Amino acid sequence: MTKKKHDLTEGEWAIIQAVWSNQPCAAPTVQEVLQSERAWTYSTVKTMMDRMVAKGLLKTERIRNLILYSAAVTRREAQHCEIMRAAKRAFDGAFTPMMQFLLDSNKLSKEQLTELETIIKTKKVEAKSKR
Amino acid sequence: MTKKKHDLTEGEWAIIQAVWSNQPCAAPTVQEVLQSERAWTYSTVKTMMDRMVAKGLLKTERIRNLILYSAAVTRREAQHCEIMRAAKRAFDGAFTPMMQFLLDSNKLSKEQLTELETIIKTKKVEAKSKR
DNA sequence: AAGTTTACTCTACACTTGTAAAGATTGCAA
DNA sequence: TTGCAATCTTTACAAGTGTAGAGTAAACTT
The missing domain is CATH 4.10.340 (Interleukin-10; domain 2)
Incomplete structure (x- = not known):
């Protein structure tokens, strides 16, 4: 498995943090967890999460009509990529x-x-x- | 003067680095400087720089038909913001x-x-x- | 079975960022 | 004066990201 670049956007960071803390979990759960700091509707959260699935950042498991999400990226991996990106931009790597x-x-x-x-x-x- | 957030995009970082190294300088100069690492045309660079002016990241001085750009943000300020952003995203600040x-x-x-x-x-x- | 709740699906818009071509203008050289 | 180089201006498109409403489907309750 090649080393993938996991450049997470601001919104993606918020979501994946919530997923790490609650996985496996459903999208409504993530929306509730983030509710206090993000005024996102369920619809927004779901869209972002499905896009993250398409990007390989999250993975899903379907149980009847329920979709459970888990992170496809470890916290360490994501943190490492974020730091490498900051270093590259601001300190020539x-x-x-x-x-x-x-x-x-x-x-x-x-x-x-x-x-x-x-x-x-x-x-x-x-x-x-x-x- | 309030503390402004200087969240620079990937492209903006490349440009402001070039400006720091050559300021005050014209847009074509920046394009030439970045030529070896970025396959951007003058048009792309000029657009990005003018947007950066609008965002308060660069400032201009016009001399006849020539526009000279300088950074409105110090390297330390920008680096600091980049680090704070990374810390906020990946380490809860x-x-x-x-x-x-x-x-x-x-x-x-x-x-x-x-x-x-x-x-x-x-x-x-x-x-x-x-x- | 009907009604309600919960979650999913479909669709769409706005803004940002990246990318750049074509046209216009200015200044200089011939 | 004309031609050319350099630079600016105008315009536009694509993809990504943020945001979310309306409609649909599944599951549960009465």
Whole structure:
């Protein structure tokens, strides 16, 4: 299975997040879940979801008159594609400048910084042991 | 001046990168600069740039029959918006999980990790002194 | 069986983005 | 003055995305 590009639109992100959290689920369920943040009618949601099926982002299973949707893309895959896209657009595809930018631009708490530092130390050990 | 959202499309990113590198510059210049990576005609580029003017992403200065374009958005602003958008879509707006994801997903060299660690230490000092 | 509820299907419109050809204008060279 | 190059302007089409109403069908209740 070749690596597919999963470039999700704003609306698709909202929907697939709801699907990940509730799969397998029906379209009306997704509409209800998103109701509080999106003023979408069932009709809008259904259309978007069926288009996502056509794009290979969701898959369906029919049980009598009910259609259950599941994500055809993992959260990690989708996140990875989103980040790669951002890096490509804004940083010529380079992740390290992007991370540096993130660190420079955002007010992270000491706790968060410490946590990241710990992760980096771990990564350094892994990088070292793998060399 | 209120903080504007600068959500740039794929095409807009290519164009504004070229403008940042050559501003102030004319549309034909941008077309030539992008020629090697984008098979766009002058007409396409001009249309996109004029739309970007309408969206407040570029500004113009007319000298006789020549229109010179400059970016109305700094590279940092645009990069920031791109990252915030990615974070919002893929990480519910949270930067730390995004950062962790980046660290988990990319094979960084020891040197790169050290560099990031240094930045974090610097940020920790700043965060501490600001509290 | 009729009525109601739930979900699906069909259809359509508006806007954005990408793409670009054809025509018009300006400025310069011959 | 004419011709040409460079640039601008006008116009248009296609595909994707967002949005959703009206009609239809299935399942359940009375």
